[in-house]
Structure formats: structure tokens, C-alpha cells
Amino acid sequence: MTLRAPSAGAGAGRNWALLALLALASLAMAAPLLWTLLLSLKSNGDLLRSTRSAFSPPYTLQNYSDILGHSAVFGWLLNSTIVSLAVTLGVLALSSLAGYGFARLRFPGRAVLFIVLLFGLAIPEQSVIIARHQMFSALNLHNTYRGLILPGLAAPFGVFLMTQYFRATPRELEEAATLDGASRFKIFWRILLPLSLPAQATLGIFTFLSTWNDYWWPLISATDSDMYTLTVGVASSQMNFAQTNGLGYLMAQAVFASAPILIVYVIFQRYIVAGVSRAAT
Amino acid sequence: MIRWLLGPAVVAAALVAVTGCKPASRGPVQITLQRFFGACDAEFGSSTDVPAAEGECGIITTLINKFNADNPDIRVKVNIVYWPGYDQLSAELAAGHPPDLVTMHESVISDYSQRHLIMPLDAVLASVGVDPAGFTRAAREGVTRDGSVYALPFDTWAPLWHVNLNLMRAAGLVRDGAPVLPHSAEELLQQARQFTRATGKPYLIQSIVNDPAASARNLFTCLMQQNSDFFADPRRIRLQTPEARRVLQLFKQIRDEGLTTRDQDYTAATAAFLNGQGGVYIVGTWMIGTYEQASLQTGSPLAGGYTVVPFPQLYSGRDVTYADGHSWVIPTAKRSAQKTAAIARLLRFLRDNDFQWSRTGHLPAYQDVIDSARWRALPHRTEVARLVDTAAPLPAGVQRQFTIQQIISEEMESAITGQKPIDSALADAERRVNDLLFNLL
Amino acid sequence: MDSCEQTAAPSTRRTWAASKSEARSGLLFVAPYLIVFAVLLIYPLFSGIWLSLHKADLFGGSQFIGAQNYARLFRDPVFLTAVSNTLYFVLLTVPPLTLIGLGLALALNNRSRWSALLRGLFFSSSVLSVTIVTLIWRMVLIPDGGLIANLLTSIGRSPVAFLSDAHLALPAIAFTTIWWCIGLPMMLFLAALQQVPRDLYEAARLDNAGRWRMLASITLPSIRHTALVVVVIELILQFQLFGQAQIMTLGGPNNASLPMVLFIYQVGFQRWDIGYAAAASEILFGMILIAAMTQYFAARGRESR
Known part of the structure; x- marks a missing residue:
């Protein structure tokens, strides 16, 4: 092991204790996931008798083939993807523009507006949701993609992040371009935007994940099953009285619904880690 | 690279603007x-x-x-x-x-x-x-x-008593092929004890956890059977009554003596009855079909031993069951x-x-x-x-009945599990329900 | 001639013209976001405050009643329970998330394959939807057939009904939440650790400093700022507990796990009393604002001293 942070020195006993602690935490982390996977591979009948059967064969892929045949999961995944991507792209565009404006250009009211924005950071989504629901009702926006996407664009976090980032970027490059007579938008577009890629990645990941996991707003806005996002769709198929598709099927649905984003995560893990890392600096 | 990200953003925004308009359908x-x-x-x-x-x-x-x-x-x-x-x-x-x-x-x-x-x-x-x-x-x-x-x-529909005849038989609670059922609260306790002694299993299976209504339905049935007019005024409930106290005491005692399953939610209780873990499951009409199917399968704990009856009359007022x-x-x-x-x-x-x-x-x-x-x-x-004659809902003028059921179930649960004295649970339930009804618009 | 005039031109005029155009384009750059911000966040915030001063119905019709909704809230035992549940939940989640996140970051801040794998594991739950997390954890926690119950019965112990015990329900939800959210604090701390200048450690090593001393005198002070960020982010997030409680316990047993946001939801969409729900929302807003500000200024104050 080549450690970056110092670790050598202390006694081996302490190291073992720490390792054991880490192993325990990893187990706590992984066990629920494995349990879900096992349950999804059992027939509903077996599970109804006892979930303990999940620890031993026979296993089956029946639940998964049932999903492939008849499930609404695909629609939910599509909706979640459309909404999350649109919110992410929208936030990136709005935040970069505004971040550049706040960081580099002087205009009347800039300081006051930025302070208002900082206050905006502390406004929880949940505290405006009732009023927002009323507003969207009046505008006829419920059960549309617009209705799901627009609220996600309002969070000031992105503007704050991009402003900080642009402020920390050295001015020399821009000054050269200014002397060449480039317009402000051109400078932003050609020079600062490419430089801000790491911050964009960070913001994009944050935004995508939080939109993907949003629950309350789609629950009251996307009430038409055609517009269900993944969170709402999975909720609608749970906790139904009397007969349901069965536990194994539900668990398979959970695995199936999580698979795409987990795969994306595994592929982009390195960038996500790097991206999230940059947010802290 | 970020530029080709922003380009699509504009396109996406435009798309979003368009998707709002649905074409006239034919x-x-x-x-x-x-x-x-x-x-x-x-x-x-x-x-x-x-x-x-x-x-x-x-x-x-x-x-x-x-x-x-x-x-x-x-x-x-x-x-x-x-x-x-x-x-x-x-x-x-x-x-x-x-x-x-x-x-x-x-x-x-x-x-x-x-x-x-x-x-x-x-x-x-x-x-x-x-x-x-x-x-x-x-x-x-x-x-x-x-x-x-x-x-x-x-x-x-109404909450019914779904009965596992195989276990009842083992407890000596079957006569002429029909389950022997209680006619009073005392008989209920006696038979439940007899059942649990003989089989080692709880007499009742109940869905209590996270169940917004089951306990309240039991209370409504038992109050109606005592002719307690707890909703004489549809905007005020009266629960601080000897009748209500009696019902809560009964269910608390059933739990305290271990005569019922504990801590089960709806799914768990439904499966528990199917797996023969208790004698009587109080749940609605909708489970008859499923349990009947199970009783036809060899190897099922219910095989050849399932029946269902309306909620027995436990109090001397009248034969009635809360229904919806x-x-x-x-x-x-x-x-x-x-x-x-x-x-x-x-x-x-x-x-x-x-x-x-x-x-x-x-x-x-x-x-x-x-x-x-x-x-x-x-x-x-x-x-x-028989339910055609004995089924009775709450008075039609009572609003927010689902929320009321939930409040009452919550308070009953805390009394039955001993987290609150019965009297204060009833007082709290009464206050919360009346506060809800008073603040209706 | 152009260049000649440029150099000769009085500088004041030029700056004035430049700043005027700068102001114009500055406003153009920030305008798109500010419009969205004003329409979708600030307007609902104020219309929510206005709504909270009314006896208002979900389906229209309202009447101005001043602060009566607020007065009612402070007399409503269920609301007060929800407030204390929320504070308790924040206490149960934010410190562990911060400390465990820091611990994991310290343990996994190296380039071994195992560390990469574990970083992945600890972050993986963060990408799951709340409805899936709760589905998974319900199947871990329930006493009939849950994972923990199966393990307990296999060693001869009786299962624990986590979600139906008034003392365990909220801690169980908190545990679920920590499992779900631990990835972000870990990543933020990892990032901060990467930024600590390595020569500080070299110098300390020359001084023969032990591991704990290096941790206390170099590492921790260098990531103070990140710790603040983590605490504030998690405070804001965990104050807004909703989905886990709504799906796992419905706020029960007997409101023992009812958080403020679920209270707001129930009042608004089950009781249709949106004026009252809006008032509860404003209290939530106030609490988060105070908590975040306190953290922020406390840290600021310490830094400036």
C-alpha cells in the first residue's frame, strides 16, 4: 500500500482495530444490498413461506423476466432520465452564466443580489412546496415535464459554486482576450467555460443525483402514471393492500431500477469522485 | 467540451417548452x-x-x-x-x-x-x-x-374473523365442523387462553404496525355492539366513555397475556395467517379468496382447515359490525x-x-x-x-373518516402496547379528532 | 488613427463607457437565473408566508386570520412532537454523518485497490432513490422475515420490532439515512485531504511527530472549512426528512417518528388546511435558517479569532 496520508508509525494492534472497524462498516454497507439481491432471486411463493429461504437455493430469474415482460419500470426510468438530464443541463447553463456575471462583471446591485442569493441557499425546497404547488396549478404545469424540471432550476447552490469558481480563476487569460477585442460573451464561451469543466462536473453530478432522488415534488406534481418518475413509481407499487406482485418481484424491481444509475456510477466513478472532490475546495 | 454540453441544454430547453403542448387526440x-x-x-x-x-x-x-x-x-x-x-x-x-x-x-x-x-x-x-x-x-x-x-x-366489506380450523381443532375449539366462538369479552379471553395453552401459538393475528385503520375498526365495531353513540354529533366524537375503556382494556389484556401476535404490519400479519402462526386473523373480506385457495393446497397450514365468520357479537347491545x-x-x-x-x-x-x-x-x-x-x-x-343486515358504517355526516381512523388507531396502539395509560390515550384521541373536525373549513 | 486615439483618450470617459457596457452585460449574464430564482423560489416563499396568514383551503377559498395559524401550531401537541422529532433526528444523523464520513475519508485516503473499491461501496448507496432505500431497509428491519430478524433468530434471540417501537423507530430511520447519505460527506472530506500540502507532513515527520499528533495539528485544522461545509449541507438536508418516514413508518408509532415535513404534507394534502401547512413550513424555514447561520457564524467567529 502506498499511502498518501501518513499512516505508518503507530502500533500494529491499533491498525488491526481500525481495520476491523472498517471491515464492520463495509459489512453493514454491503449486507442490505446483498440481501436485496438474494430476495430478488427467489420465487414469491418461497418468500411468502419464509424469507429465510433466501439464504439457500433454488434461485430463479423469474422475477426479472416478469419485469421485462410487463413492467412500467421502463417508463419511470425514462421519465427520471429526461427530467434529471434536463434539470442538470439547465442548472449548468444558468449557473455558469450567472456565476460569470457575479464573479467578473460589475453592475449596479451586484452585492445586494448576491447576498439575497446566499439567503436563498437556506430556503428549503419543502418550505415553498405548498405555495409552488398552487402556483403550478394555476399555470397548468402539473403532469408535464416542464412542471417537473422548472423547480429544479431555481436552487441557488449552482450559482454560488460557479461564482466562487470563477472568482478563483486567474484573470490574465481574459485580459489578453479583451485586448484582442473579444466580446464578453465570447470570453465567457471560449475561455472561462472550458476552464470551468471540473466545477461543471461537480455541479452536474450533484444536480443529477438530487433530481434523480427527488420524491415529494413528483409525488404531488406527477400524479399521472405516464409521468411517474422512478421514485414515485416504485412507491406506487409498494404497500398495496392485499395481493401484489410479491416480495421477490418488488425486490427485483428495486435492483432493476437501480441498475442503470449504478452502472453509470461504476463507469464514471473516477470522474464522480474527482468531481465531488472539487466541490470542497 | 463544456460547449457541447451547453448546446444540448438549449435544445433540451426548447424541447421541454414544446412537450407541454399535447396534440389534439383522435x-x-x-x-x-x-x-x-x-x-x-x-x-x-x-x-x-x-x-x-x-x-x-x-x-x-x-x-x-x-x-x-x-x-x-x-x-x-x-x-x-x-x-x-x-x-x-x-x-x-x-x-x-x-x-x-x-x-x-x-x-x-x-x-x-x-x-x-x-x-x-x-x-x-x-x-x-x-x-x-x-x-x-x-x-x-x-x-x-x-x-x-x-x-x-x-x-x-367488513373486518371478519378468518379462522384456522386446524389449529382451533387442536385447541378443542371446533364443534360440528364449525369454530367455537366467543359471545362475550370474557369468553374471548378464556378461549384465547385455552387456544394458546394447547397450541403454543397466539390466538389472534393482528396487523397493528403502520396500519392506519385496523385498530380503529375493532373499536368502532365493539362500540356499536355496546350501543355507544360515540358520534351523536358528527362534528364531535366522544371516546372518554366506559364503553371505549372496556374495549381498550380487552385488547390490552389480550396483548399483555401474549394471546396475539405483536408488532406485525399488514404484510406480516397476512403471511402469518397463511403460515399457520395463529388461530384468528381479523382482516377484511378481501382475503377470503386468497385463503380459500391456500386451504385447497396440500401442505399448506390452512389445508382443509379454513373458514371465515363475521365479527362475533362480544357485547350484549346488538349484533353489528363496522363496515365500509x-x-x-x-x-x-x-x-x-x-x-x-x-x-x-x-x-x-x-x-x-x-x-x-x-x-x-x-x-x-x-x-x-x-x-x-x-x-x-x-x-x-x-x-x-349475514353482513347484509349487520353491516354499519359511521354516520354519513362524519368527515375525514380516514384521518380519524388513523388518529384513533395510533392512540389505541399506544394504549395497548402500554406506552400510555388507557384514559390518556382516549382523551388524546378524542381531543385530536375533535380538533381536526373543529378546524375543518 | 484608432490606436493613437485610444492612447490619447482621457481615461475617465473610457472607463465610464466600459463600465456602462459592463453593467449591461453583467445584468444580461445574471438575468436568466435571477428570473427563475425570483419566480420559482422567492415568489413561492413570499406567497407561502402570505398564505400562512390565512385560513386557506387546498381547493380555494381563504380568509385572512393574521397569526392565528402560528398560535395554533404552538398549541398543537402533534406539531410540537414533530419539531422535537426533527431536532432529535438531526442530532442522530448530522454528527455521525460528519464523524463517520471523516473517519472513512482518513481510512480510505490512499491509492490501494481495496480503498478504491470501498470508496465505491460507501458511495454507491447515495445514488439509490429514497423509495428503493426504504424498500431495502424495511426488509432489513421488519421483525417478520427481515434480515436482522433472521440473523437474530438463527442465534436463538427474538427479533426486534424496530419500526413499531416508539423508542427505536426514529433511530432506525436515522440509521437508514446514515447508510444512504454517508457517501457525500466521505467524498467531501477525501477531497479536502487531497488538498493538504504534503510538505507539512514531511516537516512533521522530520520532527518525529506521531500519527495522532499529525492528525490533530495538521490534518484536522486544514480541513476545518470542509467540516463546516459538510455540517451545513447535512443540517439543511436532514432537517427536511420526509420520504424515509413517510414510507417506513408513516410517522408512527403514534407520531414517534413524525418529522415536520411529513406533518406539513399531511396537513396540506390530507386535511387540506394549507394555510396551517404553510405556517408550519415557515417555522421549518426559520429553524433551518437559524441553524445554518449559527453554524456559519460560529465557525467564522472562531476563524477570525
Whole structure:
């Protein structure tokens, strides 16, 4: 092991204790996931008798083939993807523009507006949701993609992040371009935007994940099953009285619904880690 | 690189702006039907074979599939909601875009009818020849408000005692093939003790955890059986009464003596009865079909030993069981005559298939079905048919009955599990319910 | 001639013209976001405050009643329970998330394959939807057939009903939440650790400093700022507990796990009393604002001293 942070020195006993602690935490982390996977591979009948059967064969892929045949999961995944991507792209565009404006250009009211924005950071989504629901009702926006996407664009976090980032970027490059007579938008577009890629990645990941996991707003806005996002769709198929598709099927649905984003995560893990890392600096 | 990210952003924004406008539709009339009863597309997703389907979810799914197949000019789109779906319906009504046909418990119709959020259906039903005179008494009372019919009744249901005869026999509680049941609270305790001594298993299986209504339904039944008029004024409940105290004491004692399962939620309790973990499961009519199926399978703990009876009369007042019913309502909205006609045809179809629905175990909402030989030929229906006379809902004027049930169930649970003294739980329940009703708009 | 005039032109005029155009384009750059911000966040915030002063119905119709909704809230035992549940939940989640996140970051801040794998594992739950997390954890926690119950019965112990015990329900939800959310604090701390200048450690090593001393005198002070960020982010997030409680316990047993946001939801969409729900929302807003500000200024104050 080549450690970056110092670790050598202390006694081996302490190291073992720490390792054991880490192993325990990893187990706590992984066990629920494995349990879900096992349950999804059992027939509903077996599970109804006892979930303990999940620890031993026979296993089956029946639940998964049932999903492939008849499930609404695909629609939910599509909706979640459309909404999350649109919110992410929208936030990136709005935040970069505004971040550049706040960081580099002087205009009347800039300081006051930025302070208002900082206050905006502390406004929880949940505290405006009732009023927002009323507003969207009046505008006829419920059960549309617009209705799901627009609220996600309002969070000031992105503007704050991009402003900080642009402020920390050295001015020399821009000054050269200014002397060449480039317009402000051109400078932003050609020079600062490419430089801000790491911050964009960070913001994009944050935004995508939080939109993907949003629950309350789609629950009251996307009430038409055609517009269900993944969170709402999975909720609608749970906790139904009397007969349901069965536990194994539900668990398979959970695995199936999580698979795409987990795969994306595994592929982009390195960038996500790097991206999230940059947010802290 | 970020530039090619921003380009699509603009395109996406434009797309989003466009997707809001839906093209004018042609072809079949689409009706949106919103229901609970669960999702079972894996098993019944495309089946139209209604008689082969089992259970609430299977039967309603195949019924709608069949209606769609038989009526190519109508397309019924189904919204399945998290039970009971009223939060979602409220959000939809507030948004001004309610679905066209919605499942509704008869006990909550008042909430919506008084606010004109659902339509009186007299004319719609008449247009397809559905006559309220054909409803059972319970169903007619359940869907009528201020002289108008606000819903198409689908069934009447009540909490029943589902009995594992195999275990009861082992406890010496079967006579002439029928379970020996209590006629008083004391007998209930005695028989439960006898059962638990003999089998080592709890007498009762109860869904308590996270169950918004089960405990409250027990309380309502037991209060009605004592002729306690706890809702004399529909805007004020009275729970600080000797009658209510008696009921809570009974259920607390049952728990304290280990005569009931503990800490089970609905799913766990339902499975526990199937797995033979107790003698009597108090749950609604909807489980009859499922448990009957299990009793036909060799190897099942219920094999050859399942029956079901209405809630026994435990108090000397009168023989009565708290009941409710499922029904179909049409939320108020602007609709074309064509669409309304399509909804009416679907209503007629649902009424005509009430027998199929009653195979779930629910009591039919139509007298002709109850009188029919084929319904009587279904298992256990003779026992259950008594509900036609003994089923009683709360007074129709009581609003927010679901929230009330939830409050009462919560408070009862904390009394039964010993977290609160019975008296303060009843006082808290009474205060919370009355606060709710007082602050209605 | 152009260049000649440029150099000769009085500088004041030029700056004035430049700043005027700068102001114009500055406003153009920030305008798109500010419009969205004003319409979708600020307007609902104020209309929510206005709504909270009314007896208002979900389906229209309202009447001005001043601060009566607020007065009612402070007399409503269920609301007060929800407030204390929320504070308790924040206490149960934010410190562990911060400390465990820091611990994991310290343990996994190296380039071994195992560390990469474990970083992945600890972050993986963060990408799951709340409805899936709760589905998974319900199947871990329930006494009938849950994972923990199965393990307990296999060693001869009786299962624990986590979600139906008034003392365990909220801690169980908190545990679920920590499992779900641990990835982000870990990543933020990892990032901060990468930024600590390595020569500080070299110098300390020359001084023969032990591991704990290096941790206390170099590492921790260098990531103070990140710790503040983590605490504030988690405070804001965990104050808004909703989905886990709504799906796992419905706020029960007997409101023992009812958080403020679920209270707001129930009042708004089950009781249709949106004026009252809006008032509860404003209290939530106030609490988060105070908590975040306190953290922020406390840290600021310490830094400036």
C-alpha cells in the first residue's frame, strides 16, 4: 500500500482495530444490498413461506423476466432520465452564466443580489412546496415535464459554486482576450467555460443525483402514471393492500431500477469522485 | 467540451417548452381510471380471462383489460396509486386535473361530495340503466348523500374473523365442523387462553404496525355492539366513555397475556395467517379468496382447515359490525359528452361484473348478485351474507373518516402496547379528532 | 488613427463607457437565473408566508386570520412532537454523518485497490432513490422475515420490532439515512485531504511527530472549512426528512417518528388546511435558517479569532 496520508508509525494492534472497524462498516454497507439481491432471486411463493429461504437455493430469474415482460419500470426510468438530464443541463447553463456575471462583471446591485442569493441557499425546497404547488396549478404545469424540471432550476447552490469558481480563476487569460477585442460573451464561451469543466462536473453530478432522488415534488406534481418518475413509481407499487406482485418481484424491481444509475456510477466513478472532490475546495 | 454540453441544454430547453403542448387526440376516447388494489402486471398484465383471475388485483386488472378489448372505441388508462391514494387525488383536484374515475371508500365520500369535488351520478347511472333500487341497503346508504347517489358501489366489506380450523381443532375449539366462538369479552379471553395453552401459538393475528385503520375498526365495531353513540354529533366524537375503556382494556389484556401476535404490519400479519402462526386473523373480506385457495393446497397450514365468520357479537347491545365499501366516483371536471358516455359505459360494465369482483370475498353491492345461486355457491358466502343486515358504517355526516381512523388507531396502539395509560390515550384521541373536525373549513 | 486615439483618450470617459457596457452585460449574464430564482423560489416563499396568514383551503377559498395559524401550531401537541422529532433526528444523523464520513475519508485516503473499491461501496448507496432505500431497509428491519430478524433468530434471540417501537423507530430511520447519505460527506472530506500540502507532513515527520499528533495539528485544522461545509449541507438536508418516514413508518408509532415535513404534507394534502401547512413550513424555514447561520457564524467567529 502506498499511502498518501501518513499512516505508518503507530502500533500494529491499533491498525488491526481500525481495520476491523472498517471491515464492520463495509459489512453493514454491503449486507442490505446483498440481501436485496438474494430476495430478488427467489420465487414469491418461497418468500411468502419464509424469507429465510433466501439464504439457500433454488434461485430463479423469474422475477426479472416478469419485469421485462410487463413492467412500467421502463417508463419511470425514462421519465427520471429526461427530467434529471434536463434539470442538470439547465442548472449548468444558468449557473455558469450567472456565476460569470457575479464573479467578473460589475453592475449596479451586484452585492445586494448576491447576498439575497446566499439567503436563498437556506430556503428549503419543502418550505415553498405548498405555495409552488398552487402556483403550478394555476399555470397548468402539473403532469408535464416542464412542471417537473422548472423547480429544479431555481436552487441557488449552482450559482454560488460557479461564482466562487470563477472568482478563483486567474484573470490574465481574459485580459489578453479583451485586448484582442473579444466580446464578453465570447470570453465567457471560449475561455472561462472550458476552464470551468471540473466545477461543471461537480455541479452536474450533484444536480443529477438530487433530481434523480427527488420524491415529494413528483409525488404531488406527477400524479399521472405516464409521468411517474422512478421514485414515485416504485412507491406506487409498494404497500398495496392485499395481493401484489410479491416480495421477490418488488425486490427485483428495486435492483432493476437501480441498475442503470449504478452502472453509470461504476463507469464514471473516477470522474464522480474527482468531481465531488472539487466541490470542497 | 463544456460547449457541447451547453448546446444540448438549449435544445433540451426548447424541447421541454414544446412537450407541454399535447396534440389534439383522435381515435379512441381515453378515460383515466385511478385505483388502488395493487399492481400485478407480472401475472395478469395482458390477461382478459376474468374468471381465471384471483384476488382484488388480478380481478380488477383483467376486468379493465377485458373492457378495453371489448370496447375498441374506448381506451381506459389505469393509474395505480399507493393505497389509499387520497393524497394523490387531493393533489390532482387542487391541480385541476383529476382522473375520470376513481376508487373511493364510501366512508370518505362525504369529504368530497360536500365540497362538490365529485359529481352526483344519478343522471350518469340512469343513462346506462343502473338503478339504485338494485343496490343493497348497505351499499345504497354508503353512496347516497343528501338524496343524491355520488358513487357506483362496488362492494361492502367488513373486518371478519378468518379462522384456522386446524389449529382451533387442536385447541378443542371446533364443534360440528364449525369454530367455537366467543359471545362475550370474557369468553374471548378464556378461549384465547385455552387456544394458546394447547397450541403454543397466539390466538389472534393482528396487523397493528403502520396500519392506519385496523385498530380503529375493532373499536368502532365493539362500540356499536355496546350501543355507544360515540358520534351523536358528527362534528364531535366522544371516546372518554366506559364503553371505549372496556374495549381498550380487552385488547390490552389480550396483548399483555401474549394471546396475539405483536408488532406485525399488514404484510406480516397476512403471511402469518397463511403460515399457520395463529388461530384468528381479523382482516377484511378481501382475503377470503386468497385463503380459500391456500386451504385447497396440500401442505399448506390452512389445508382443509379454513373458514371465515363475521365479527362475533362480544357485547350484549346488538349484533353489528363496522363496515365500509369500495365505490367508484367521478371527480368534477369539464368533460365532453362523448367522454362522459364512455365513463358511463365503464360504470355499467363494472356493475355487470360485480359477481366477478365478489369472488375476492367482498360482499356484492347488488341485491340480485347476493340472491344469485352462483354467488351463494362460492365458499363461506352463507356465513358472510349475514353482513347484509349487520353491516354499519359511521354516520354519513362524519368527515375525514380516514384521518380519524388513523388518529384513533395510533392512540389505541399506544394504549395497548402500554406506552400510555388507557384514559390518556382516549382523551388524546378524542381531543385530536375533535380538533381536526373543529378546524375543518 | 484608432490606436493613437485610444492612447490619447482621457481615461475617465473610457472607463465610464466600459463600465456602462459592463453593467449591461453583467445584468444580461445574471438575468436568466435571477428570473427563475425570483419566480420559482422567492415568489413561492413570499406567497407561502402570505398564505400562512390565512385560513386557506387546498381547493380555494381563504380568509385572512393574521397569526392565528402560528398560535395554533404552538398549541398543537402533534406539531410540537414533530419539531422535537426533527431536532432529535438531526442530532442522530448530522454528527455521525460528519464523524463517520471523516473517519472513512482518513481510512480510505490512499491509492490501494481495496480503498478504491470501498470508496465505491460507501458511495454507491447515495445514488439509490429514497423509495428503493426504504424498500431495502424495511426488509432489513421488519421483525417478520427481515434480515436482522433472521440473523437474530438463527442465534436463538427474538427479533426486534424496530419500526413499531416508539423508542427505536426514529433511530432506525436515522440509521437508514446514515447508510444512504454517508457517501457525500466521505467524498467531501477525501477531497479536502487531497488538498493538504504534503510538505507539512514531511516537516512533521522530520520532527518525529506521531500519527495522532499529525492528525490533530495538521490534518484536522486544514480541513476545518470542509467540516463546516459538510455540517451545513447535512443540517439543511436532514432537517427536511420526509420520504424515509413517510414510507417506513408513516410517522408512527403514534407520531414517534413524525418529522415536520411529513406533518406539513399531511396537513396540506390530507386535511387540506394549507394555510396551517404553510405556517408550519415557515417555522421549518426559520429553524433551518437559524441553524445554518449559527453554524456559519460560529465557525467564522472562531476563524477570525
